[in-house]
Every structure is written in structure tokens, then in C-alpha cells.
Amino acid sequence: MKPTSNPGFAILDYLEHELPGYRFETHIDMTFVIELLVDFPEIDVLEEIKTFRWYHNNEPLSETAQRVSIRRWIARAARSRHLH
16 A cells, blocks of 8 residues: 555555545545545545444455445444444
8 A cells, every 4th residue: 555645545556556445436535535525524534434444354244335334333423432
């Protein structure tokens, strides 16, 4: 993984190279990542994606609803943060 100071690029790089089984598509994932960063500014999105990966024991993601699964994970993290 290449280091970068831009969180959006770091997330895109992680999705493309580090998340097993993730079907990376540049044009879709750029919009997806921007939306996550805008919708959840209080959340470290990259850290949550890493946690998502290891929660699932580094197993390849299922073929269906990959982005929905990640978004739900981050939304739950945001709700949990507001409860504490």
C-alpha cells in the first residue's frame, strides 16, 4: 500500500489492493468514498474499513452488496459514536 496524506486516495488504495474479494471500480468507488467522507465526517473511514476487513477474518467479501455492507458498517460506527 502506498502512503498518502489524502484520506480519499488512501481509502481507494486500500479498497483496490487490501480488501480481499472487493470488486474495485474506479468510477464507482471514487463517488462511493467521497459520499462516505461527506456523510460521516466524524468517522475515520479507512480505520472502519480495516476493522470491517478483520472482523470478517480477512476472508474475501461475498459478491453481493459489497458497498452496501461497508456503508452499513460505517453508519453503525457513526451511530455508536453518537451514543457514547
